[in-house]
Amino acid sequence: MDSNLLKVFVAVSEQKSISLGALELGFTQSNVTLRIKQLEKTLGYELFHRVPKGVILTQEGEKLYPLAKEIVQKIENASIQMQNMKEQTLLRIGTSQANATIRLLRFIETVQRDFPLMSLEVYTSGTPSVLEKLLAYQIDIAFITGDPKHLDIEVLNQFSDDLYLVEPQDKRCPNTLIGYREKSTHFDFLKAYEEGLGNKTYQTMIVENYEVMLGCVKAGMGKAFLSKKIIEKFGYVDTLTLTKLAQNECDLQTRLVCRKDNVPFIADYLQGLC
Missing domain, CATH: 1.10.10.10 (Winged helix-like DNA-binding domain superfamily/Winged helix DNA-binding domain)
Structure with a gap:
């Protein structure tokens, strides 16, 4: 056929x-x-x-x-892997939205500088969707939040994110949790944290824009859980209350991963990035 x-x-x-x-x-x-x-x-x-x-x-x-x-x-x-046997001619990158905001552009600039002949493609979504694409061979590497705990996935690199509970400074905060998307590792942690405090009656608000999300927090519409780099990027560090939470056993570090049977030709290079 x-x-x-x-x-x-x-x-x-x-x-x-x-x-x-x-x-x-x-x-x-x-x-x-x-x-x-x-x-x-x-x-x-x-x-x-x-x-x-x-x-x-x-x-x-x-x-x-x-x-x-x-x-x-x-x-x-198979066609892509054959093209990449002697050199990486195409790198398909998946990333969670938080990582896209924090580190994707810098990563792209660095890779383009060091491998000017290599083409790059980008797919952005939540960590679960990105992992699904990786396991289906639709992307080559992925920036994800947390430990994938999958036998077919290899961790190439690991990055720490400075995460904070973000609340309004001078307004009473309603019992509303604000997240970027419903299926989000950071949002799941925030909900579990609140439930651990006995808060079972919170409402949720989804805002698929980090700048707008921070603006909603400042306006007293709820609280969120975000990387300090995102808060700094949009200039809200001095206008919001930031509280460092104990992450306990919840692993929220960023990992750069690939499939074990589809390791990029430039894996050694990727492992050396910081």
């Missing part, structure tokens, strides 16, 4: 549209239609139902999709 046909199938499946799939792949719509028909002829099944707004998978298409997705990902990863 031609893997290129599977790549077309995956693109159309994810876009739910032949025209959008063609746009993603850089093909003509007629070319994509022809390739889908070739794949259907090879397999002996129709893979899509045509609907007014595009296409949807048939029952056979639903069964094929996860298998095709895995094959396409493995082929793409």
Whole structure:
């Protein structure tokens, strides 16, 4: 079976549209239609139902999709690994949002200076999503918060973050915890800390912007748990109350990680960064 046909199938499946799939792949719509028909002829099944707004998978298409997705990902990863056997030509970086704010730009500048011919790609999300991408071979390295505790993951480097409970200075603080996203290691720690104090009735507020989050704290809308580097970056150190919390057994250090079976060619370099 031609893997290129599977790549077309995956693109159309994810876009739910032949025209959008063609746009993603850089093909003509007629070319994509022809390739889908070739794949259907090879397999002996129709893979899509045509609907007014595009296409949807048939029952056979639903069964094929996860298998095709895995094959396409493995082929793409094999291609990248072969290119990187003698030198790192592409480095795909994943990072949690906090690490993107604290250290990503400096990391990119340093790597581009030392490896000017290497291309970089960046994916940003919460630590759980970043780890999922890493384990699926969709990124090469990742900045994450905490110990991944996964047999397939290798830690390349480790960084300490100065973390503080942040509260308004001159306003009464409501029982509201402010986080960047609901699934966040730092936010989970803050909620567990409050519950450990017997606070079971707090409300939560999600603000996906650190500057706005700090502004909300200053305005007396709640409290947050953030790295001091983020607080300094947006100029709030002198206008908020910062309290250092005992982190107990909660490991909140930043780690730079990779898959054990997909260690970057520049691993030694990455291990030496500080």
